[in-house]
Amino acid sequence: MAGQVKNLKIKGGRFYARVSVPAHLRPILGKSELVTALGGERRAAMKALPAAVATLQRQIAAAEAKTAGDRLNDLRTPITTADYGSAVWKRYQAMLAEDEVKRDRLPSMDAIEAEQDRLMQRARAGQVALADGRMRTTACRPTRPRRSSRRSRRNGAPARQVIPMQRLSRS
Numbered sequence: 746m747a748g749q750v751k752n753l754k755i756k757g758g759r760f761y762a763r764v765s766v767p768a769h770l771r772p773i774l775g776k777s778e779l780v781t782a783l784g785g786e787r788r789a790a791m792k793a794l795p796a797a798v799a800t801l802q803r804q805i806a807a808a809e810a811k812t813a814g815d816r817l818n819d820l821r822t823p824i825t826t827a828d829y830g831s832a833v834w835k836r837y838q839a840m841l842a843e844d845e846v847k848r849d850r851l852p853s854m855d856a857i858e859a860e861q862d863r864l865m866q867r868a869r870a871g872q873v874a875l876a877d878g879r880m881r882t883t884a885c886r887p888t889r890p891r892r893s894s895r896r897s898r899r900n901g902a903p904a905r906q907v908i909p910m911q912r913l914s915r916s
Contacts, residue, residue: 752798753790754780760790762797770808779804792826799823 754761760783766774779801783790800823852860867873 750791750794753783753794759783759785760787762794762801764798764801764805766805766808770805770812773808773812774804796823796825 752762752764754763762781762783763778765778766776771777781797781801783793783797803823864873
């Protein structure tokens with residue numbers, strides 16, 4: 746069986762964040778515990794609990810500073826769900842901008858098609874270099890497609906066409 750959640754108070758079906766006030770600060774704050782309403786829904790209350798507890802602890806820290814004669818100059822507000830959402834949205838927008846810049850650097854479809862056309866013209870002319878540096882002197886002749894096998898027909902995949910390479914001359 747799970748234990749109780751620390752700093753969570755349930756009263757009358759409503760959820761509250763509670764922090765007990767130290768004994769030496771009770772005369773200053775006038776309370777033995779600080780309580781903040783979190784709402785009636787458990788999931789939302791569990792999400793808002795850490796921020797509410799941090800706010801209550803800040804109040805206690807401010808009272809502690811008054812008794813010590815010190816001022817707390819750095820009373821930062823805790824990160825709320827809205828702050829977190831705003832930070833996530835800004836990061837998302839930055840990622841979209843970075844992606845747009847990267848996509849702008851890529852070649853357009855017209856440039857790709859033009860390069861493919863140039864490469865096909867060179868291949869037809871026999872000017873395409875192979876990986877080992879030799880040049881293909883004659884273009885491959887197309888062959889008739891083979892009958893598709895049972896397996897490829899069954900899976901709906903198109904049959905592969907095997908084109909034998911011609912002998913390459915050693916130049």
